[in-house]
Amino acid sequence: MDSDDLSVADPTITRTGSFADRDAWGPLGEWCAVERAMTVIGNRSSMILIREAFYGGHRFDDLVRRTGLAETVAAKRLRQLVDDGLMEQRPYREPGARTRHEYVLTDRGRALFPLFVSLMRWGQGDGGPSRMDLRHAGCGAPLQPIVRCEAGHEVGIGETEIHLRPKVTSGAA
Amino acid sequence: MDSDDLSVADPTITRTGSFADRDAWGPLGEWCAVERAMTVIGNRSSMILIREAFYGGHRFDDLVRRTGLAETVAAKRLRQLVDDGLMEQRPYREPGARTRHEYVLTDRGRALFPLFVSLMRWGQGDGGPSRMDLRHAGCGAPLQPIVRCEAGHEVGIGETEIHLRPKVTSGAA
DNA sequence: CTGTATCCCAGCGGATACTG
DNA sequence: CAGTATCCGCTGGGATACAG
Secondary structure (H helix, E strand, O other): OOOOOOOOOOOOEEEOOOOOOHHOOOOOOOOOOOHHHHHOOOOHHHHHHHHHHOOOOOOOHHHHHHOOOOOOHHHHHHHHHHHOOOEEEEEEEOOOOOOOOEEEOOOHOOHHHHHHHHHHHHHHHOOOOOEEEEEEEOOOOOEEEEEEOOOEEEEEEEEEEEEEEEOOOOOOO | OOOOOOOOOOOOOEEEOOOHHHOOOOOOOOHHHHHHHHHOOOOHHHHHHHHHHHHOOHHHHHHHHHOOHHHHHHHHHHHHHHHHOOOEEEEEEEOOOOOOOEEEEEEEHHHOHHHHHHHHHHHHOOOOOOOOOEOOOOOOOEEEEEEEEOOOOOOOOEEEEEOOOOOOOOOOO
């Protein structure tokens, strides 16, 4: 039996479903999307390149200068981000110049928007300096990341349940 | 002049304010909360330990087993998480046993909740297996991370502005 | 049960030099 | 302007053995 007698009462996610085989999970995160996500965006250089892409940076030169990364690192990460489907490289031509490439976020890359805002807001909570201020263009109010259920309720940790799916429902993909 | 002539039209954050000294940012992210955040939680082991803490894991043994981390790595990361103020170590006594310690998320650790949900949902978007399902305990509906302004509007990338603060407003903290 | 000490390997990130 | 090649130090992460 798991040692689940909580000796402290702090808000955590409530567990529902069969957690009996919980320990059988492979160590490589074959079942856990969090681990997979971290292998893709879980390093500093990837994240700040994505940051600059959100800020509208497209060209290699700009991305390097505005991130402060070494060219070698930036090139390697950008290639990886393209491979992972977060960015794509588009050719374009300025009049009177030769063809260039530019990096653009894909839909999957842009889907990181809530994560990006969460990361920035959380990072600002350490009292350190931050010159960034994300606001709603419509009304100028600052942005906040929140968690909501599909029925429209705002949800905190204490109202969250985690359901563990049985093993693999081979019927549904 | 920056090369900001967008040759592609993809939704990005609109930049407002003085971006002239944008390139003067130090490479170590002294002004950027995203970079600072990534140095704290930007590795796989930290994040999956936080994951287990959200799931209600407290004891060293459980955390090691349920994350699949090596004990050495788990111990090192937990110490770092405590140092960084994301977890705290509380002593407790079960009747008839000697004093133990348990790891509990601090407020700053729990503030990662939107980021955690964002990370999981984004990770699930790759089509890989995931046995996790986060739901609202009240109504059972699945959770979604969203971005909202303080005036209550839901905000997408296209409606976001980023303001860059001048240098340091020495008057305001 | 909760770690620490030691050793090891792979990957991240930077510096320098070079190419189309 | 947009990278690649090479080298090199630091950290992340694991294996094994040991300790309170």
